[in-house]
Amino acid sequence: xxxxxxxxxxxxxxxxxxxLLASLGCANLVARGPDxxxxxxxxxxxxxxxxxxxxxxxxxxxxxxxxLAKTTQESAAFYVRQGVSRLCLHRIASIHxxxxxxxxxxxxxxxxxxxxxxxxxxxxxxxxALGRQIRREQVILLTGDYxxxxxxxSAPVFGPVGEVLGAITLISPSERVQHVWVTPVWETARxxxxxxxxxxxxxxxx
Numbered sequence: 190x191x192x193x194x195x196x197x198x199x200x201x202x203x204x205x206x207x208x209l210l211a212s213l214g215c216a217n218l219v220a221r222g223p224d225x226x227x228x229x230x231x232x233x234x235x236x237x238x239x240x241x242x243x244x245x246x247x248x249x250x251x252x253x254x255x256x257l258a259k260t261t262q263e264s265a266a267f268y269v270r271q272g273v274s275r276l277c278l279h280r281i282a283s284i285h286x287x288x289x290x291x292x293x294x295x296x297x298x299x300x301x302x303x304x305x306x307x308x309x310x311x312x313x314x315x316x317x318a319l320g321r322q323i324r325r326e327q328v329i330l331l332t333g334d335y336x337x338x339x340x341x342x343s344a345p346v347f348g349p350v351g352e353v354l355g356a357i358t359l360i361s362p363s364e365r366v367q368h369v370w371v372t373p374v375w376e377t378a379r380x381x382x383x384x385x386x387x388x389x390x391x392x393x394x395x
Contacts (some may be wrong), residue, residue, distance in 0.1 A: 191226050246385050247279065253357065253381045254281040261370050263361040264289050267346075268304035269354070270312070271296065275305045278355065289339055289360045302335035303343035304356040311345055311353040327389065328375040332363050340366035344378035347387035357381065 195210075196203050210227060213219035217232035254265040258281040266280040277295045282288060291297075299305045300315055309315035310323035323329050328344040335341070343358040357378040359370055379389045 190228075195227065249384055250355075250381065251279050251281070253377050253384075254279055257281075257357070257359060257373060257377045258283065260373050261359060261361070261367075263359055263365065263370075264291065266291060266304070266358045266360060268308065268343075268356045268358055270299060270308045273299050275299050275302070275308055275356075283361065285365075287362055289336075289362075291360060297335065302358075303329050303331045303341035304358040306331065306334070307343045307345050307356040307358075308353065328371055328378070330366070330368065330371055332366065338363055342366075342371055342374045344375045345382075346378050346385070347382040347389060349386040351387070351390060354382075354385065354387070 190198070192203055192206060195201075195206050199206065201209075210219055214221070214230070217230040220228055220230040222228050250267050254267060257265040262284050264280065264283040267278050268275045269278050270276075274296045275298070277291055277293055277297070280291060280293045297305065299309055306315065306319060306329060307323055310320035313320060319329075328342065330340065330342045332340040339360055340363045341358055341360050343356045345356055346354045348354045357374060359374050382389055
């Protein structure tokens with residue numbers, strides 16, 4: 190980004206931005222390219238690697254996503270809750286040219302999209318009626334809840350003490366979504382829960 194673009198995005202004075210950029214540059218968090226534009230620095234890669242190591246079982250989660258994406262030929266993702274947001278921790282892209290634009294590392298609102306609704310439901314946040322439905326059925330298909338052109342199917346993944354580790358989510362353009370995909374999404378979440386030492390609770394337990 191250029192200095193002007195940063196100023197426009199933040200509303201800060203350019204003199205203030207330059208001081209902040211200088212401090213970030215000393216920590217290698219920001220660098221300046223040959224064209225004079227500012228880009229993320231090399232320290233960001235190290236921070237990202239450290240952050241990702243704080244989430245165990247990456248290999249198993251990614252393997253489950255690969256299998257789900259292969260079965261449906263659509264994008265599969267694993268989301269975790271980050272405060273009032275949901276973080277796309279892992280993602281496998283659809284083989285189709287027309288697909289979602291979600292990327293690994295994206296933050297989206299917790300209160301929109303199937304994954305966010307699932308994470309809300311087990312934290313007893315959001316719409317109480319929808320939360321009860323999700324905890325009863327343990328999977329949900331939503332169309333246009335976050336993006337008007339996308340459909341998402343999501344189910345929770347549980348850890349060893351019954352905690353929700355995250356949400357397995359299948360994302361596709363709405364014109365391609367198939368209701369039969371609800372079953373493989375639920376089965377993937379259930380199998381991954383067992384593989385990670387967790388157990389799917391019975392609907393009466395939630």
